Amino acid sequence: MAKTPATSAKTTAAPKKPAARKPAASKAAPKTAAAGSEAKEKFAKAIEEAKAGVQALTSQAQDKAGEYRQKATTQSEALLGDAKEYGVQAKEKAAELAREGKSKASEAISGLGQIVADSATTIDEKLGAKYGDYARTAARTMQEGAAKLEAKDLGELGTDAKEFVKKSPGLAVGIAAVAGFFFARMFRGSSNNDS
Template structure:
């Protein structure tokens, strides 16, 4: 026969103490884990603050380097601008002198050939050629006497007074230049 009766043993002080110890030990572990977690959070916050401070210092260093370089580049650009302005003025003066010389040369050529026009077409047309020669010579002299600033202002005044004529002249000049330079490609 089998004994089916079970015996219950009363709780012993060691068993109940072990249960209490594990409950108390769990609280202690939780408290220790919480303390460690809070310490880690505080350490992470301190590390983030240190990184933020270091990043700020580096940003300030880069900013000051950039300011120094931008100041240097601005000074260089200003120097190049002044140099280009001077060189442009020199080239414009040379161009003005060449244009004046070309007009004077054209005037002399027309004056030298006025007698041929007299012979071929008549005295009246020869006089037209001489008048054109004097007009070209006067234009060359006026061009020599005026400064670039005066010529620029004269050009602006002409455009203000006759904008349609100025646009037409620019279109004709552009067409002629395109024919001159475009013809060399063929």
């Protein structure tokens, strides 16, 4: 049979190269063992560094927490001190306003008594001596009440007011209503005069 060119190419193929040799297992084992122990050492060192870092961060966090706690305590003490100071100032201001109110009320009652006393002679002429005497008695009572009011301190006034309200609640409400009306008229009149 005749050979075709395709078959002749198969027979003239180049010879194969021998396969590369692998190093012997005994030589590779020491290198792998050395590399493994080196990796273990690096890993252990990394873990120790991480533990040290965690401890350092924990210590820093505790220090910061202590600083913040100290600042908060200091600030709360300062705020508490400020609140106490404001409370004292408020008490002083309230006592001052109460003293001023007592003084103004005493002056108003005394002034009203003086007006009634001054108009007693007119009442004598227009309505009779009997009604003029009522006006004089009322004026004297108002002026005595104003003097008593001025002489008492605020604690005594508070106690007296409580006892009066307990004894005569209806009368206390009526007096409060009349006094409120009187003061409203007085302040409204003074504000109209100012403008």
